[in-house]
Amino acid sequence: MVLKYELADHVATVTLDRPETKNALNRELYARLEQALADAHRDPEVRCVIVTGAGTAFCSGDDVRPARTRPPPASASRCRAQRPLPWRC
Numbered sequence: 001m002v003l004k005y006e007l008a009d010h011v012a013t014v015t016l017d018r019p020e021t022k023n024a025l026n027r028e029l030y031a032r033l034e035q036a037l038a039d040a041h042r043d044p045e046v047r048c049v050i051v052t053g054a055g056t057a058f059c060s061g062d063d064v065r066p067a068r069t070r071p072p073p074a075s076a077s078r079c080r081a082q083r084p085l086p087w088r089c
Contacts, residue, residue, distance in 0.1 A: 003032040004054075005039070010047040012040040019055025024063035 004015040014036045016023035025033075033051075040046045053059050 002026075002029045003036060005036045007043070007045065010045055012036075012043070012046045012049045014040070014049060014051045016051070016053045016059055019053075019057075021063055022055065022057035022060035023053040024060045024065075026063040026066070029063075 002016070002018050004013075004017050006013045006015075014033065016025075016029060016033070018024060018026075018029060023029075037049065040049045
């Protein structure tokens with residue numbers, strides 16, 4: 001389970017539950033978060049929504065690991081060659 005949804009005393013608590021990745025957002029978590037927020041919006045019992053994260057972090061952002069495993073597009077090297085960076089590392 002990548003997300004927990006609890007309702008108590010008119011407060012919906014949505015917990016991102018991928019502590020092994022510091023709650024990095026992947027496609028599944030984005031979809032579940034969107035659904036949980038839509039459910040809370042439609043529920044007349046909900047007066048407040050709290051979004052929190054399991055473990056030691058709230059959310060580290062997008063999970064970029066899937067993107068790192070794909071090869072870069074062929075156009076990426078052309079873009080770098082055509083536009084040199086204005087600074088040096």
